[in-house]
Amino acid sequence: MNFPNLKKLTLFHTSISEDVLHALLSGCHALESLYMAQVSAAGRLRVSSPTLRTIIFSHSSSEMAQLVILDAPRLVRLLLPYYYGSDRVTIRVARAPMLEILGPFIAAVSNILLFQGISPVGSANSMRTVKVLALRSSADKLHAVLNILRWFPCLERLHVTFGKHHDMDQQNEPQHDPLHPIECLETHLKKVVFKPFEGYGKQVDFARFFVLNAKVLDKIEFEAYNHYGIEMVGYEHKLLQVENRASRHARFVFKTISS
Known part of the structure; x- marks a missing residue:
């Protein structure tokens, strides 16, 4: 799959393997916005993209879901609309050095949002880029x-x-x-x-x-x-x-x- 000019991609009520999603994103050389709603995968949903600026992830089903932002150097917005909270969803951010806008997620179950190496203020790994x-x-x-x-x-x-x-x-x-x-x-x-x-x-x-x-x-x-x-x-x-x-x-x- 190769979509060199595609800027916006929506996956809705889709079942996709980890490898196929990785291959799909690798073929989108100009992708700026990725919206995933009710997407299920046998493994993790891994996202690596040098061009993505917005990721929207919506999940409210009873199935387990894990979204991993491996490498998104231009990502500015990570949006989680219509999320009602459970321990069935895990979101990990390994590398997003320009991330400024995040949420909403539920404070009482904040363990669903895990940043690689995150720890309280005073650590070099705290999310200093997030403004909103x-x-x-x-x-x-x-x-x-x-x-x-x-x-x-x-x-x-x-x-x-x-x-x-x-x-x-x-x-x-x-x-x-x-x-x-x-x-x-x-x-x-x-x-x-x-x-x-x-x-x-x-x-x-x-x-x-x-x-x-x-x-x-x-x-x-x-x-x-x-x-x-x-x-x-x-x-x-x-x-x-x-x-x-x-x-x-x-x-x-x-x-x-x-x-």
């Missing part, structure tokens, strides 16, 4: 999100999509240690987006943490469903009226979204 990160999380999983942020010391934009909240469902998880600051909160994170923001206690506490600790924050954006729009003004004041804000010039923006 999207996560799905319940509002009571702040510490899980913070632990993930340690992987991305140069993060500039964080998008958090809240799932259903279960205030009584508290699990033991590693707590944030203020004696070991999170680098992106200290020096890089400029924008945070929360959606859908309903303003209940756990969500307010989640957002307030960033108000208090993100030192170079320019903007926090709250996206609420239409029927919460009137109540947002009250939540805005509640969030702004905190002492010792790390970034006193951060703006709060409230937007409505369709339910």
Whole structure:
């Protein structure tokens, strides 16, 4: 197979072997975008391409799936739409030195996203190239999100999509240690987006943490469903009226979204 001019490739509901996928990508000498949805393989889905800039991987079936980015020197975006989370999916990134945009994936099962040699901030292997990160999380999983942020010391934009909240469902998880600051909160994170923001206690506490600790924050954006729009003004004041804000010039923006 040889497609020297092909720039976009979509594989949808496809069963393909590891070797055939490797041969297919090797024959696409100008490929820039690869979209894989419901693709099954007997082995791993290995991706190596000197030209790819975008990979979109969607998987929500009960089958095991493993995506391995072996070598993608120009990859900028690794997008994971419609992923609902399970231990059946593993994504490994061995080499993607230009990766800037990543997600969304679920914070509570972050082991599905494994970077070769990744370790907390302070390691030369942390993902310093990633500038934009999207996560799905319940509002009571702040510490899980913070632990993930340690992987991305140069993060500039964080998008958090809240799932259903279960205030009584508290699990033991590693707590944030203020004696070991999170680098992106200290020096890089400029924008945070929360959606859908309903303003209940756990969500307010989640957002307030960033108000208090993100030192170079320019903007926090709250996206609420239409029927919460009137109540947002009250939540805005509640969030702004905190002492010792790390970034006193951060703006709060409230937007409505369709339910």
